[in-house]
Amino acid sequence: MKPRSATVRIAAGQGFWGDWLEAPYRQVTGGPVDYLMMDYLAEVTMSILQKQKSRDPSLGYAKDFIPLMERILPIVAERRIKITANAGGVNPRGCAQAVAEVARRLRLKGKLRIGVVTGDDLLGRLDGLLARGHELRNLDTNRRLADVRDRVVSANAYLGAWPVVDALRRDADVVVTGRVTDTGLTLAPMIHAFGWRPDAWDLLAAGTVAGHTIECGAQCSGGNCLVDWERIPDLANVGYPIVEAAPDGTFEITKHPGTGGRISVAGVTEQLVYEMGNPAEYITPDCIADFTTIRLEQHGKDRVRVSGVRGRPATDKLKVSMGYFYGYKAVGTLVYAWPDAYQKAQAADRILRQRLADLGLKFESVLTEFVGADATHGPLARASAPLDQLPEVQLRIGVRSPDRAAVDRFTREIAPLILNGPPSVTGFAGGRPKPEEIVAYWPALLDKGMVEPCVEVVDV
Amino acid sequence: MTKADRKRSVPLLELAHARSGDKGDTANVGLIALKPEYYPILVQHVTAARVARHFKGMISGPVERYELPNLHALNFLLHGALDGGGTISLKTDAQGKVFSTALLRLELELPK
Secondary structure, eight states: OOOOOOEEEEEEEETTTTTTHHHHHHHHHOOOEEEEEEEOOTTHHHHHHHHHHHHHTTOOOOTTTTHHHHHHHHHHHHHTEEHHEEEEEHHHHHHHHHHHHHHHHTTTTSSSSSEEEOOOBBBGGGHHHHHOOOOOOOTOOOOOGGGGGGGGGEEEEEEEEEHHHHHHHTSSSEEEESSSSTTTTHHHHHHHHOOOOOOOOOOOOOOOOHHHTTTTTTGTTTTOOOOOOGGGGGGGGBBOOOOETTTTTTTEEOOOOBBSSOOOHHHHHHHHTOOOSSSSSSSSOEEEEEGOOOOEOOSSSSOOEEEEEEEEOOEEEEEEEEEEEEEEEEEEEEEEEESSSHHHHHHHHHHHHHHHHHOOOOOOOEEEETTTTTTTHHHHHHHHHHTSHHHHHHEEEEEEESOOHHHHHHHTSSSSHHHHHHSSOOOOTOOOOOOOEEEEEEEEEEEGGGOOOOEEEOOO | OOGGGGEEEGGGGGGGEEEEEEEEEEEEEEEEEEEGHHHHHHHSSHHHHHHHTTTTTTTTTTTTEEEEGGGTEEEEEEEOOSTTTTTOOOOOTTTTHHHHHHHHOOOOEOOO
């Protein structure tokens, strides 16, 4: 019998929807890989996609995924590279259909199988769940969902790795999912390749740590890395990370030869603590990973070895992410030049606020920042900056309100300041700011038994 | 000799690096020792209370701290840091991306 390959190589191609378009292509052409993993979904992406789908039922997925597939499908089909991607958004079937059409155009008919993972979308089931006593309280504020039920625009349970594993076992080459966890897209190929059991908690935790390490793409291979940042080589040509996983749960993080960036213990550590809560309890649908057990060591140039990961049994809940309509906001900016740039911007802010008050406009919040002085580090920056000598300052003022008319009127109060406010002002070429609808995030928990993942595999 | 003479001020920037992100209205800052031998200094001096004082006026909730001795790192959760967070926030740094370097502005008073 032919032995299974000792390791499996999983390449990260997208860390979010909008990430570098060249990365997936370079990952499948730059050297050997077995899987290409692409994460498209941030917390609020689902509500944006739900809105697109409500306008056109054939939409609701990451549209960029389709031209990307057109570019790389011939390569991945030839090299037998499999793809896991949560690009399906709120319409995984529509996304799979679009991929299938592309594949047929590329004459890959009969050569490609597409897996589709659904069952995460709970929008149509919310009232039933509430009626059966599932309160879906906000994890951060403990409010009941009933308070905002009529404003909910999207509701998706986070599915884990297992439905993706199911699709891979049924020989899917491309697995398109809805709201599957970022980590599940990396863990699933390992479970599939190594035959890990559902209660092998340490192994599942190791695969989850691997997923967390590469889910933000180049953020673990030299991008956004603070340590020694000026000497990280050739970021223009940055190599996205690759997990080289072994059946015992150890793995190495590396990248293709000849690419830029850097894989170091310091850089990988930065990514491990990114968006971290309690490090001993990294909870996913698949397991609880304990990040305080991770051991890292440099194992040659651009190669970090990860071992020692311990895990615990998964909980009986799934996280549900919902989007609900919250209100409106707008942000306006003007740039003031030396001399007294900061003082002029401050004066303009006072004048604008007085005008808003005189108009009787009500806002939930009005926030002023002075970009160049305090927008990123607030009072900590003001305490040390030479505020009298700044060459220029951008006044950035934002408002938020349930009342669209108030926000709209605010957007008309910025431009007049150019001629009727403090001097040496510029930077208004972009025109009047646009009021934006706010769809806010509502995290909740739901009993696992209430969610039934669905896996289909179709030939192209 | 006064007490001040026996102390020296060391910028945290010289002892650690950091990365930050968001979860709702909470910013997290992972603070990582630049050398393993600096980790005990971070544990002793960069307490949750000290960090809460540092960010006074910038966050509306409490500060929690977790230890990762295996990575020579501390993880801080800064609650109420992001003006509501995510899409609600009006801040430039709505996702808490630069709280990392804001923490590194901290000056530690260490024994000489």
